[in-house]
Amino acid sequence: GAVVSQHPSRVICKSGTSVKIECRSLDFQATTMFWYRQFPKQSLMLMATSNEGSKATYEQGVEKDKFLINHASLTLSTLTVTSAHPEDSSFYICSARGLATYEQYFGPGTRLTVT
């Protein structure tokens, strides 16, 4: 089956620093990747949609200058949280859409803690 990985699985950073989260499709090509954020005991909320080779589309209320998304290849998308603050602490999950099937597969998530 299709596998999506995320790295790191958990990260702790200091307030004001930046942190990068990677989302990789391991055994398939993904033209589109989606980034979600999940606060404790809440649902997944879409942050942005990224298409390979083009700019990401952000959902309303998501700061594009704070959450930088790059989708440079068909197997890798990155989310960079810039100038992180404690309120950015959350669980970040990516999903990747297959090139041929339009099926989507979720990564295992990244827990970000900003101190």
Next chain:
Amino acid sequence: AQTVTQSQPEMSVQEAETVTLSCTYDTSESDYYLFWYKQPPSRQMILVIRQEAYKQQNATENRFSVNFQKAAKSFSLKISDSQLGDAAMYFCAYRRSGNQFYFGTGTSLTVIP
């Protein structure tokens, strides 16, 4: 806008018994997909079952089955012979082909031994 509503924040079921989780959604589209995802404490989203809107037959996957009522925009999940490993958060989700998911707020399922 698409919305997905799960009216049961928490449910519990006795081991080996049957439980039904409710989900309703709102859409003006005719072609879409509906899903139930399980999220255990590891937080990995695990696909439980999916239903294509154009199919009248309800989807079934082993102990998991759905009751899809398109006109009523209802999509409930029935878990039969509940097992301890079924304990998790369950999310109902809507998606149009290739596009992003819209998730409900989730139902936390407890299985009582």
